[in-house]
Structures are given as structure tokens and as C-alpha cells.
Amino acid sequence: MTLHVAPGELALEPAPLLSVAGISRFYGERIGCAEVSFDLWPGEVLGIVGESGSGKSTLLRCLAGIDKPDAGEVLFRGGPAPLDIYSVPEQERRRLMRTAWGIVHQNPRDGLRMDVSAGGNVGERLMDRGDRHYGQIRERALDWLQRVEIAGARIDDRPRQFSGGMQQRLQIARVLVSEPRLVFMDEPTGGLDVSVQARLLDLLRVLVRDLGLAAVIVTHDLAVARLLTDRLMVMKDGRVVEHGLTDQVLDDPHHAYTQLLTSAVLGA
């Protein structure tokens, strides 16, 4: 039998990259996040929005393998076989976090080694995955510094000599140099001046598109979510109250909380 595939289906990949089912994390009596489920497809960017304490960072930590949830599973399909990240030994999970995916922390100090040169910060990820040729590593590090708009002449400087915006761009280079398929970002533009934010946002938008990255981005800034994400999850008190296409959720919010959130900002 011939299999007819409509042209409309050809562009779509067959399986989600990440399948999240029933993730819950409790801190004693208090809910961190509860019963969160979703699929993330290759190349898709999911935003998680909500106010402080809504559980969005807790959820991100569970998804990224940093904090084991009390219930639920995170299935990653980036390798040869699907992998339930919390059922494998800690060592394997750490190897995965270093190679197959990347984490961009809100504070660059959490993602960078401050006492190692900029080039060393980027090159280290390549060495983690087995690259050994010093010249090539330095060349790739240089290339990535330029892609995130850091002058090549700064390659031997330490991150503490950089401004906040540059540190954040360096962290992004460090994460993306190893060509992850999936990136987690926690308030990537938080704590930066507005003008610096715009530059970083545009850089992220272009990189995500050109590399075909899948990403989960936590932000409290709806304009950031509008610019960078395809889909949006709105969280309140640890639970997802609304989930859909980003422009649908922002332009025609249905849940009372989302309506409050979108009406509280100017021109997001």
C-alpha cells in the first residue's frame, strides 16, 4: 500500500522532544507546582508566565533535571531512545544536562565560571563532550563570542570584567556552543537594563530560529513571551490555569487570572 502524505504534514516531526506528565513538587504542605503536563515539539518555544511565587521557576527546575519532582515524569527523546530523566542514575542525568540540553540562568554567575576566561567558559562545554583539539576549541569559542556580539579581543578576559549584559550573552554562548536541542531559560533578561534587554532578546530570537532550538522560557514579562515564544502556559498558585498559542492567550485570554495579567500591562 502506498502511503500518501499530504504536503501539510511533511513539515511536522513525528514525536515530541519532551513529554511531561503530571509533574508535582511540594515543599511540606505548600505546593511548588502541581499536575503539570505538556508536550514540547522540536523547534517549539514554550513560555511559562505568572507572578512571583506562581511556581514557574520550581517547574523549570523539575523539567531541567535540577530538582526531582515528587510525582510525574519527564521523558526526553533527544537521544537514541526515549529517556525518563529521573529514572536514570544521577551521573547519566548530569551528562545529559551538559551535552544534550542547556540551561540559561537568570543570574549569569550561576551559569558561568567567574575565575575562568571567556574563551575557557565556552570551550569547557566542548571539552565536556569530548573535543580535545585546542586550536579548534579556541576557534569555535571565538566564533561563538562573536555570534553573541562579544569582541574577539575579550576572549582571555574573565567574566567579572564584563557588564551584566555581556555576562548574560557569554552564558548563552557557553550553553549553545555544544549545539543542544533543548534549552531552558529562567528569566533570561531579568535584571538587565531595558536597552540591554532589547539587544539580548533580538539575539535570542535569531539564535532560536536559526538553530531550530526547542526551548522552555520562564518569564514574568509578557512582551518577552510575545517576542520569543510560540506557546504560553499561565501559572497561578502552582497550577497551569491557561495554555495555548501565545497570541491567543495574550489577545483573547479566557481565565480570570490571565485577563488580570494581560490588562495590567501596557501594550504587551
Add this chain to the structure above:
Amino acid sequence: MPTMIQVENVAKTFTLHNQGGARLPVFDDVNFSVEAGEALVLAGASGAGKSSLLRILYGNYRPTAGKIHITHGGRPIDIVAAVPRTVLDIRRRTLGFVSQFLRVIPRVSTLDIVRDPLLARGASAEVAAERAKAMLARLNLPERLWGLAPATFSGGEQQRVNIARSFVEPSAVMLIDEPTASLDAANRDVVVELIAEARAGGSAIVGIFHDEAVRERVATRYLDITAFRKA
């Protein structure tokens, strides 16, 4: 000609949870279809819900009830029930929305904005750049602006960038909301021509035009949506 849009029993009511749960019914039981090569112009007084209907067709607003089949890749797909990545794929390859406002992205040049839809559909960088330049020239946008980001452009200039972006590679289905609102007569004529060319190329068009002269020149058919007003 093949049907490109099929609207069945579509209703929309806004519920404002933070204003005492106020319910604003817009319309009810809307049914119509649009074929390739047609230009359906939405009519009705201000506030009748023309823009809301257009946004629903784009998958931007969610209707309270009903189905909207858009012919995508040769098959009708209900954009109301489709998952987000399918909606995005429909928008990327079949469905375009032309608004009167350009959403400006920091630092992206005018030429790149206009070129982008061609690149997304697989054109080479050179071909995309040539066609983008031709379209900007046709809309009388001075060449010295092409390399600049449109954040500082006038309303009319931004609107022309937006039109150039939308018509450089017309989608099979085009939704058009007031494209000529702040344009002079010469540029208004160009927009009317672009719409006629898209239609001749087989695009199905649904639009809102306040300018009566433009409306008359563009429309092959009218739909007065006041008729679907909730009783």
C-alpha cells in the same frame, strides 16, 4: 474554484471575569465560505465585530462555538481545534494577516522584515532580497530607509513595510484589516493593485476596508455581519 475557508456556526461572546463577569455577545451562528480568487469584504457598523471575526479566522481569537476549516496542504483543517504547532504551520504556509500596524522588532532592518516570509518559504537569500527590494520600490518607500529598522518610521511608512511584507509572497488565504488607513492616494492604488494580483494568483481574500472607494474596487462579494448579531 476550490473552497479555501469554510465557516460553520461560529459564535463569539467575550466574558470579562474582572468586570463582574460581564458578557459581551458579538455574533452568533455565522456561516459562510470563501473560494480561491474571491475577495469577500466584511460590512457592518463599527463595533459589529468585523475585526473580531477576522482575528477568529486567523486563530488569534477563539470562538465560543463553531468550526473554521482552512484549506491547508490540499486538505481542510479546523483551525479552532488545531494544536498550536498546526496553527503556526497553517500561518507559515497558507494563512496571512495584514493589519494596519507593524509589530516592530528591535534592530531588524526593513529589508529583512520584507524578505523574511520568502526565506521562511524556502527562497534563496538573493532571490528573496531582489523581490523584497522590488516590492518596497513599488510601494514608494525611499531606498535610504531599507537598511533601517522601522521603529522610527512614520505611521504610513510602517504600514507600507507591513504591506510589502504581506504581499511579497501572497498567501493562499489573506485576511486584511484596514490596509490603507494612513496611505496617500498613490499608495492606496498600489494596495488595490496588489490585492487584485493576489486574487488573480488564486488567493482567497477576506478584508475590512473603511474607505468606500477602495472597498468598491476590491470586493467581489460583501458579507454584512450585522445579520449575525445576537438577538
